[in-house]
Amino acid sequence: MTRDHDRLDGVPEGSRLNLVEAQLGALYEVGSVLSRSLNLRETLREVLTLLNDRNRLSYGMVCLVDQETGELLVSALHNEVPLPFEAVRYRPGEGVIGRILERNETWILPRVGDETRFLDRLGVYNPDLPFIGVPIRIGEEGGAVGVFAAQPMTADLLESRARFLEMVANLIGQAVRLANRVEGEQRALREERDKLRREVKGDHGFESLVGHASSMRPVFEAVRQVAKWNTTVLVRGESGTGKELIANAVHYNSPRARGAFVKLNCAALPDNLLESELFGHEKGAFTGALTQRKGRFEQADGGTLFLDEIGEISGAFQAKLLRVLQEGEFERVGGSRTLKTDVRVIAATNRDLEAAVRSGGFREDLYYRLNVMPILVPPLRDRSEDIPDLARFLTTKIGRRQGRDLKVTDGAVRLLMRHRWPGNVRELENCLERAAVMSETGTIDRDLIHIAGLDDLLPEPPSASAAAPKVDLTDPELDERERVIAALEEAGWVQAKAARLLNMTPRQIAYRIQILNIRVRQF
Numbered sequence: 001m002t003r004d005h006d007r008l009d010g011v012p013e014g015s016r017l018n019l020v021e022a023q024l025g026a027l028y029e030v031g032s033v034l035s036r037s038l039n040l041r042e043t044l045r046e047v048l049t050l051l052n053d054r055n056r057l058s059y060g061m062v063c064l065v066d067q068e069t070g071e072l073l074v075s076a077l078h079n080e081v082p083l084p085f086e087a088v089r090y091r092p093g094e095g096v097i098g099r100i101l102e103r104n105e106t107w108i109l110p111r112v113g114d115e116t117r118f119l120d121r122l123g124v125y126n127p128d129l130p131f132i133g134v135p136i137r138i139g140e141e142g143g144a145v146g147v148f149a150a151q152p153m154t155a156d157l158l159e160s161r162a163r164f165l166e167m168v169a170n171l172i173g174q175a176v177r178l179a180n181r182v183e184g185e186q187r188a189l190r191e192e193r194d195k196l197r198r199e200v201k202g203d204h205g206f207e208s209l210v211g212h213a214s215s216m217r218p219v220f221e222a223v224r225q226v227a228k229w230n231t232t233v234l235v236r237g238e239s240g241t242g243k244e245l246i247a248n249a250v251h252y253n254s255p256r257a258r259g260a261f262v263k264l265n266c267a268a269l270p271d272n273l274l275e276s277e278l279f280g281h282e283k284g285a286f287t288g289a290l291t292q293r294k295g296r297f298e299q300a301d302g303g304t305l306f307l308d309e310i311g312e313i314s315g316a317f318q319a320k321l322l323r324v325l326q327e328g329e330f331e332r333v334g335g336s337r338t339l340k341t342d343v344r345v346i347a348a349t350n351r352d353l354e355a356a357v358r359s360g361g362f363r364e365d366l367y368y369r370l371n372v373m374p375i376l377v378p379p380l381r382d383r384s385e386d387i388p389d390l391a392r393f394l395t396t397k398i399g400r401r402q403g404r405d406l407k408v409t410d411g412a413v414r415l416l417m418r419h420r421w422p423g424n425v426r427e428l429e430n431c432l433e434r435a436a437v438m439s440e441t442g443t444i445d446r447d448l449i450h451i452a453g454l455d456d457l458l459p460e461p462p463s464a465s466a467a468a469p470k471v472d473l474t475d476p477e478l479d480e481r482e483r484v485i486a487a488l489e490e491a492g493w494v495q496a497k498a499a500r501l502l503n504m505t506p507r508q509i510a511y512r513i514q515i516l517n518i519r520v521r522q523f
């Protein structure tokens with residue numbers, strides 16, 4: 001590993017000058033090739049070709065350490081006949097290449113065939129020619145991350161050639177560092193994207209739709225069927241029944257799931273604003289339109305547009321909407337260019353659209369255009385057997401928002417099942433949220449439900465109460481208060497009947513109701 005080959009060469013100054021000039025030019029080009037693209041394999045191959053053609057450095061090779069195995073893998077090799085070098089690898093310390101990596105030092109071999117450590121795994125080198133290998137480092141005093149080696153076609157000026165190889169290795173090191181960083185950032189972004197996708201899908205996929213009531217079965221079936229196609233869907237049902245959730249489920253289970261899900265509440269805006277929200281506007285289209293803006297139809301291109309409360313739009317706007325739905329074409333407000341979009345529309349309403357059509361408040365042609373595939377979501381009171389599952393699901397969801405474990409007791413669930421829920425699932429969610437806010441222990445019991453304001457109770461446990469968890473009154477886990485409440489519930493809050501269930505006298509149960517501070521409701 002001596003560094004005095006140059007002195008022994010005894011070459012004239014002129015050829016040294018030629019060499020330096022050729023090297024300067026090559027260095028400049030190597031730099032620009034490496035910065036041209038982030039595809040390291042490709043740029044490295046170009047660099048090696050360049051060195052071969054201009055600098056008489058044959059069989060240029062770049063090996064880089066594989067982060068996972070610690071082995072050196074060949075990343076690029078210059079050779080007239082392409083070699084399947086992908087399988088060639090060196091362990092640190094192994095052969096000439098492995099030793100250069102381990103020592104992190106340049107190694108000049110005046111005649112490579114004389115070196116006993118030389119493995120010639122690639123089988124390309126000329127044993128009579130010299131061989132130079134230099135470490136590739138990342139950063140100033142970094143360890144070696146790879147090896148750059150080549151076989152000069154002449155035996156002169158080896159010292160200068162080695163220094164040149166070191167400079168090229170420096171440039172390669174920078175390119176490797178950049179490529180690693182970009183790859184790391186891309187990987188982080190990809191991971192984040194996949195995680196978000198999973199979360200979004202978890203929030204909006206089928207898993208987020210709770211219910212097994214027979215009245216919900218056609219709804220789930222319709223969602224599953226219709227998701228596959230681009231058909232316009234009209235989701236109908238009272239407020240709070242889960243129409244938006246169903247629109248989400250359709251989108252996230254459709255082939256457009258990777259596209260945007262864009263929503264707009266049509267009832268929230270006056271006509272003129274609605275138009276610019278949906279179709280966008282050109283700069284200066286109206287006072288305040290300072291810049292051009294894309295509308296929801298454009299934002300939803302390739303995805304799904306959810307038009308909530310479609311029953312509320314004016315006649316003039318109905319005509320505009322009809323055109324986009326029929327032609328897939330529209331203009332921005334104040335614009336003359338006709339734009340095309342590829343959007344799947346899901347609309348929702350709680351209005352009786354047929355009645356609106358009859359009274360002239362809703363265009364019949366638009367009605368038919370929207371009503372291609374109706375999904376009718378039943379009110380919660382028609383599926384109260386779903387209340388226990390919904391209550392637990394929503395409690396967990398609220399708990400997640402509050403960052404704590406939240407539970408709802410069976411007693412509370414039984415109480416929830418006796419409410420009419422005119423505001424449907426949304427009202428149930430709000431009620432549980434109020435109760436959760438007031439719960440210090442993280443448990444929502446029937447008292448908290450009362451406090452959260454459930455007054456409009458059904459007089460009799462509804463027929464669906466068969467689905468309510470029935471309590472074993474002899475269960476030793478129950479404390480006395482829970483036992484008395486369970487008996488009262490089973491007895492439909494008739495105290496004498498509850499007393500019999502507990503083997504008590506009416507006086508005894510009345511006393512307990514009082515001291516246990518049980519709130520008794522009169523029906």
Ligand SMILES: Nc1ncnc2c1ncn2[C@@H]1O[C@H](COP(=O)(O)OP(=O)(O)O)[C@@H](O)[C@H]1O
Pocket residue numbers: 208209210211237238239240241242243244245246390393425426429
């Ligand atoms: N089947 C269901 N399972 C779980 N959550 C539901 C279900 N139906 C409705 N919700 C929840 O109830 C709330 C109201 O639902 P939403 O879709 O906004 O109703 P709508 O659009 O019909 O007014 C939302 O928080 C929604 O997540």
Ligand SMILES: [Mg+2]
Pocket residue numbers: 240243244308
């Ligand atoms: Mg809604």
